[in-house]
Amino acid sequence: MMKLLVTGGAGFIGSHVLEKLHAMVDRQVVVFDNLTSGSPDNVLPGMELVRGDVRDTDSLESLFASHDFDAVIHLAAQTLVPTSVADPVMDLQVNLEGILHILECCRTYHVHHVLFSSSAAVYGDNPHVPLVETERLMPSSPYGITKMTTEQYLRVYHELYGLDATVFRFANVxxxxxxxxxxxxxxxxxxxxxxxxxxxxxxxxxxxxxDFVYAGDIADAIIQALPLKGFHTFNVSTGKxxxxxxxxxxxxxxxxxxxxxxxxxxxxxxxxxxxLSHDALKQALGIVPxxxxxxxxxxxxxxxxxxxxx
Missing domain, CATH: 3.90.25.10 (UDP-galactose 4-epimerase, domain 1)
Structure with a gap:
């Protein structure tokens, strides 16, 4: 039985991930969400919902201490580019401080794998389409900066502490x-x-x-990547x-x-x-949206x- 924490699981992409996980008998799921943009109706029977905010270290400490998670699917985020432009400090607090609180809990409580929802926003306005994962990152919004910086934190936590980490750069979901x-x-x-x-x-x-990619295909990619070891970065896109x-x-x-x-x-x-090119996703996991x-x-x-x- 694999025990999973899905932060932001009551939200849009999270709801599709929960749908897929609900059909799997060997997964135990805990959802952590502040419900500002998510709905408790998206948390399916048999799943535990813990209401809380990733900026709140005490509630996260309590959550990790009382569960033995194998992996964290981290979807909790401030997701709107215009909001990040209007309030970059709040964007940083949710998106960067939030992931650091999660990573420190993973380090303390020996969670093996973090799967992270990044974005095509890390590339900025780059004409070299279709974009591959090795392109230079030049985000043009505070939102893109927090996603790019989180990717680097995950790489460093892998190198320093041995945490397995998988980054998904979503196209237009x-x-x-x-x-x-x-x-x-x-x-x-x-x-x-x-x-x-x-x-x-x-x-x-x-x-x-x-590049419009369906949320159910995003969910499939995340779940297929759960067994991965090491540090990986994948575009999740149609390539069209x-x-x-x-x-x-x-x-x-x-x-x-x-x-x-x-x-x-x-x-x-x-x-x-x-x-975005999805060649790396196809090569590593054998799937395409x-x-x-x-x-x-x-x-x-x-x-x-x-x-x-x-």
Whole structure:
């Protein structure tokens, strides 16, 4: 029996990880979440929910002392780039102080493996697409800086203390339950507006590209990596560039009619092209994200549509 701690497990990506873990009989799961953006409804039967904040060292000490964890899946984070720009100190406290509290508890209580949710934000606006893990890191936001710095802490904790660590750099993640208590990504924003019969706004001409990866595929990658030893860094992505205009066409197929689209000026600092290579993930774990975008958009839109009708 493997005993897992999932920080931020009640949130968007966490909910997909918990779904996958719930189907596995040899996993015992504890969720640690402050529920600011997560929901207790995402914590499934048989899983323990501990309400707490990664900035609170006392609650983390108590948690680790009372459990014998084999691994930590660390998803708890301040995840919004605009919030990090508006309040970089808070971003640092959650994202950097939080991971250090987790790492120190792992060191003290001999937890073997930390799996960390990083981001394509560590690359910044790099035109060398598709981006590979060895590209120079040049984040353009405080959020990206905290993710990049956490990766370095994990590498050093591996080298100094022997902690196994796996870093996942997520592309543009989408799926059910995204942004329930916040703005979310472009897919969740479009889902909400279209489910309400409203127009959607595109900043720029819609030809800017992103690499949209389904949250269930993210969860699969994390779980497949649990047995890994050493220090690893993987992009989790489809390796496919999709323009915002192509994304809208997927939505039009999902809703069965044309969308009301308003184009406006591009936002300063928005990246024009973004796509990540997943070759390293495929080579190390033998997996690639499987969800095709049209199917994933249909699943995600249908979920939002059901929420809107309730």
């Amino acid at each position: 989408y799926g059910e339950r995204q942004g329930e208590k916040g703005e979310g990504g472009v897919v969740s924003i479009f889902c909400k507006l279209l489910a309400m019969g409203k127009a959607i706004t595109v900043y720029g001409d819609g030809r800017q590209t992103r 560039e999709t323009s915002i205009n192509d994304l809208i066409r997927c939505f039009e197929d999902a809703i069965g009619h044309s969308a009301d689209v308003h184009y406006t000026e591009a936002r300063t600092g928005d990246i024009l092209r973004s796509v 499987a969800m095709e975008l049209p199917e994933g958009i249909q699943k995600t839109y249908d979920w939002y549509n059901r929420q809107e009708k309730h």
